[in-house]
Amino acid sequence: MDLVCWNVRGAACTSFRNNVVELIRTHHLDLLFICEPRISGKKALDMAKSLGFSSYEIVDPVGFSGGLWLLWNDNKINIQILGTTDQAITSCVSWHGQAPWILTTIYAKPCASKRAMLWDYLNFVASCHQLPWILAGDFNEMLFMEDKLGGANPCRLKGFNKWFTENDMIDLGYSGPKFTWTNNRVFERLDRAVCNLNWMQMFPDANVLHIPRTKSDHCPIKICLQSRQISSPIARPFRFEAMWMQHGNFKDFVTQKWGQIPGSALDKSYGLIPHLKQWNHNIFGHLKRKKTLILARLDGIQKALCHCQSTSLFMLEDSLV
Incomplete structure (x- = not known):
């Protein structure tokens, strides 16, 4: 089972569904977390239902921003929602033959005073269980000085870093481009996955992949519970297009x-x-191969932009997206 977390704004746009469905299909997802869709009520419900998952938990945005969607296929995964806030959904996850563990998916508020309420909530969650626990999503705050390139010196290194240290959490790291958010002037690693020791012992091969940005200022992050294997094209099943x-x-x-x-x-x-x-x-030619090559080029460009900002690279990135 793999989980993708993506801060992708604009769920009311016509391209939103196509972009998310393509992500689901490409990564064979049975569990997806979307934050900041910026739609609510019946619109949010209809859009979530159209993405093809059998079950969902929706937390509507407060005002004109935010919102949380957790979507899953209950024929593959058993998820029990334990609690929700406007910044997090906490659930208990299990499937046949697998012991339960806790998942908290995050969209931390941009406002520091409101974000401080998230750390209090996570302290409460921590006090309620001793189970393996992973937290993933957009924390809107950095852990380390090197999580930022460009702009003013990092000032968002307080609440999250303090909570992370006091709760003995482990950063799962990443592969792919370092920074998960950019406005093309500043680059920051805001999206990540952290876990406790019990979860790491349960899934010792777990890893995080930063998927290249295409339709958002945030890149999707993919949490893989097992080591990523390169599948053989010979063994790949035939699919009708x-x-x-x-x-x-x-x-x-x-x-x-x-x-x-x-x-x-x-x-x-x-x-x-x-x-x-x-x-x-x-x-049609090898469309999947062409798409893979484009994504590989985006991955390389975005890695390069983590070290050196270049107008030509920005232009090349826009042309590929």
């Missing part, structure tokens, strides 16, 4: 090949697979 249906020649192609393949409908379905793969290659 919805985009094929939009091509004017697709129906005629399928009709022609279907008639040429002997046997039952099942035999014909299996026999059609190599023809579809070849047709996809000839018509």
Whole structure:
């Protein structure tokens, strides 16, 4: 099971759903946390339902910003919501054969005085259990001086750092671009995952991936409970692509090949697979490979921007996004 946390504003925009569905499909997610969608009520409920998860917990924004969505598939994961605030959702997570653990997903307020209430809430959560515990999301505060590049000296190194130290938490680190937020002048690592020792012992191979930014000023962070394995293309299952249906020649192609393949409908379905793969290659090319290359270029550009701000790199990043 993997979890993605993403501060992605603008859930009312038409592109929001497509962007999130693409993230879900690409990373095969059964658990997703979205913060700061900035919509509430029926709009938020309808949008959350449209993303394809069977269960969800929604905390509406207060005013014109914020909001928390936790979405999951209950046929894969058992989640019991233990408590919510306007800055966090705390749940108990388990699945078949797995001991329960605590997950707190975070969107800390930009205002320091309001954010201070989050640390009090997390102290309360800590006092209520001795279970393995992980916290992930946008903390809107840095842990270390090196979590910032550009702008004034870091001043947000108080509440979170103090809470982190007093509760003996462990930063899960990351791979990918260092900074998770930017306004193209200042870069900061605001999104992260931290856990207690019990959780680390339960999932010793857990790791965090910073997915390149594409549609937000924050990059999504992916918490992988197991070591990431590079899957073999040979073992990758065949998948029907919805985009094929939009091509004017697709129906005629399928009709022609279907008639040429002997046997039952099942035999014909299996026999059609190599023809579809070849047709996809000839018509569309390797779109997934092209997308992977673009994301790899974005990853490299965003890593470079962590060390040196460059107008040409910003322009190249915008052209790829």
